[in-house]
Amino acid sequence: MDYTMEDTQNSAPDAIEATKLNTSGQRTETQSVTKRLQAELMQLMLSPSPGISAFPDADGNLLSWTATITGPTETPYENLNLKLSFSFPNSYPYSAPTVLFKTPIYHPNVDFSGRICLDILKDKWSAVYNVQTVLLSLQSLLGEPNNASPLNAQAAELWDNNQEEFKRQVLARHRDLDDE
């Protein structure tokens, strides 16, 4: 009992020291992430791509963004506004951001809680990707789902067999978030 007490006492300064080091390390890391994200935002603003848009959340935290994809023409998602959330880890861009669909979407590679199955967001992530490329990939994913590894098997099946029904399902599931 006593020994353990002593132990914690002895170790306490070290622990503090360690956290100190960590926080300072973290801070510089956060700064570099912030810088990178700021640059990405600037690039998005300077050369906007049609149909996609993204912006940091209103809480002033650059590590979480909201993005909007307008459904590409000649797909079941035509003219639908789809919202996504981006959450960047401190190790960004060396690890992938967490991307979720906020708008309910009916899609073979997206499950009902908005999780996306896309290789570049998982094991194929690389530091050269950025918000814009991710959004462009997702935009194209809307028109060309990867039915080989579906999260939503029913959707994959409908996509292959019954486009009409698929479109109906998409519209039934879609709900605009803008009005909230």
Add this chain to the structure above:
Amino acid sequence: MLSTVPLNTSRRRVFGSVFSPASLEARPPLASSFDYDQAALASFQSTASFATLKDSQTGSLYTAPSQEVSDTSLDRETWDHAWAAATAFLSIPDFGFAPIFEARGTDGSETLKEWNRLTPPSKETADALTYLTAAAHYSDSSRDGTGSRDLFSWYGEEIRRHFLTNLRGGLYEVLHGSEKGGLLRTIVDCLQLAFRIYLAPIRHYLLPLVSASDQGRIFTQLQRGFHTVVSYSLPWLQISPLLAQELAQDALIILGIDTLIEESNEDEDEDQDEMEMDREYSVSYCDWKQANAETRARIMTEHENNEVIMARDRLLAFLNGLQLVGLGGDKAQKVFASVMNIMMTEFIRAAYTGEWETPTSVLPHLRHWVENVFARLAVQVLNIIHTQPSNQPPGTLDVSFADVEKWQEIAVSRLGALRTSELFEVIVEWPASTGAIEDLKHFTTHPSARAYVTQTFITILNQRLLHPGASTVEILQLYISIIRAFHLLDPKGVLLDRIARPIRRYLRDREDTVKVIVSGLLAEPPTGDASGLPSSHDILVELSTELSKAHQLSLQSNTSELDWDDANWMPDPIDAASDYRKSKSADVIDSLISLFDSKETFVKELQTLLAGRLLQKRDNFDQEISVLELLKVRFGDAALQACQVMLRDISDSRRVDHSIRHDQGLSKPPSRPHPKRPTPRPNHPDLHAKILSRFFWPEIQDQEFNVPEEISSLQTRYAEGFESLKQSRKLTWRNGLGQVTVELELGDRSFSDEVTTWQATIIHAFNSGSAESEEPVSKSVSDLSSELQMTSVLVRSACLFWVSKRILIETTRDTFRVLEYLPTDEEVAEDPTNTVGDGGMAGDAGDAAAAAEAAAAAAAKETAEAAAMEKMNLYWQFILGMLTNQGAMNLQKIVMMLKIVVPGGFPFSNEELREFLAGMVTKGKLEIISGGSYKLVH
């Protein structure tokens, strides 16, 4: 009831044993010199009145003898007679206040006579007095001495009675009279006289009769009685301000403060005689400082001038009187203390305000003054208005040396307070005011004093400096002075650290801070010629000198903290925070540069300024190179890489320019080293170029237009040369930048000057009509604008420039004509066409110059506005992204987000943004929904 026979006989026996029987036995039992009945009556009355006046006393008077019936044999009657005679003699006539008031100025002997105070007592009275005192003495020896005290206490009562009936009303009137000056003196004089009147008979005739030991006691008793009645009649609340006034009046003179004040006023009216007179004795700091050490020691102790001696005598005499009549003592000491307190502050203010020279000797002077002038007066005064005269053996001073030292310390802190209040002016005058800081140094030895200095100064700064009325240059200038001054005051920099915080915070908010600092750094040192630069008034030239100086310093003292042999080492001040580390706070440049969180802002500004300067046509850029080298020491090479490249571009261009011109056969010796643009020798313009690596240069606002054909052909050849020299690189011409040396041949004169490229292009356009034709070329702004692809604002600006040079004139609005021959003055007056257009500006070169400037400014403004608009478009993208993704937002939130996400901050105000958004609403891109939020229209 009044008399019993056995008592009387026994008394008479004692009486007879003391006085010679002949004197008393020879006359009737009651006083024979006057009528018996009358005397008896008088005696009865006086005793009766006495009895009613004071019951306890009468009680003792009559009961005491009755108790000693057995062992005393005094004759009661004799005693009564003696009592009657004595009281009749001693009683004070009720003349009222007026006589005393009238006689207050005299020595009082007249009044004493008038008041029958000096008449020696008649034989009988004297005998009666002797009898009474002796009786007192006898009973004193036997028992308690009630008898004698009876007579004296009766007299005490008499004084009181007289005072209250006669004097009190008068004094009250005087006190509340309109005349205030010297009021207390009048009162004291009156009281003094009254006191003498009261006590004269006692002193002369009564006291000699009692033993020496009793004399003092009785006198003190009477005096105390008098004092009591005086303080009862004159409320201290009313006396103390009067006393303070009297004391202050004389203390001002004695302490030499009045001469100081006069001296400072004398600057205007140069009263030489008085100056000479005062020279002998002066407490003035200036005089003292000029004197040598020996004189210094004596200057204040000796050679008092008459005025001071008079004032001193007057004051001491007055205080003597005050003490005598009972208004001195403890209370007067308090008043005196408060007066002296004010005097000290007053003296310090009068003597040292604005005395900031270095080396300072204010402090020794002040200590000297306290010791020799201030303490001296205090000793003298306190000797008079002491509280208990008998307590101390004579010769003991009420003031100890410890007290004097304490006063000196107080004086030093007062001086500190003065200097603190002056600190802002001191800093403004820096470095001429070093002495003041040295004085302050003696004050800031205590943490609370240090806190006082910093707090006061910060308050002053907020009031006087950190507001929009002060220009950034001024603030920076003062900040530099503050850094230097506080470095002297507190080498450890703790105080500076505290002072600097609000200044730095404020400077960070100023937009032009960086600009001012950078332009100051790049400024020519004061010795160099300042041609072509703005006057040093709005540039901190100091910074460039400081830059080179600080560099040398930093080489010298880099190892300060770990220098074990440093004999001047001092511990950190007590109020330093535990994590306080001494910064190189004396280093002005460092303090200024560290104002900004990152070096980037600074470097960016440096780049912009450097770009502007490097593009000027100059032979060398040694100044810029050296500044850059010095800055590299601070920032490191990496941060200044872009600047480095810019400099190298310029030096490389010189070589490249030379070789290209050589290769392309463009060079014609003797050509000048490298003006970018042609020198228009007839048909042979000369082209030099500076080749900039675009990536490293800041964005340069440029005006696009077509250059004259001669130039553009040269440009093509030049570009070919460059491309052959440097493969895979291309030249893009920035026509808006550069200088042109223009030589113009006009009908009656020639003109040569360096102008900008667009100005040269315009005048070249007027040239195209060829010099031979008689009719001067005339062109309109719109023609020129379309011909040269130049914005009309710029065209107009250039035309007006030439108008100001009297090369062109504006014939009608926006139409200009070459002025081949200068009109004579009469022609100008006669020819109204000259003054068409902008209200006569064509006729007057001065006005024209102003107009040209205005037009140039307008052109510049247009460019800036275009840039701003472009920026606004960028912000529109941000707003668009924001509203798309985050939904509707109100103005505050939009501004807040823009401030967060836009790199470099959002430069527009809420109002400007509101206007912009309103424009977007009108365009149908936005809509305002409930709550004032903006929403995108889909």
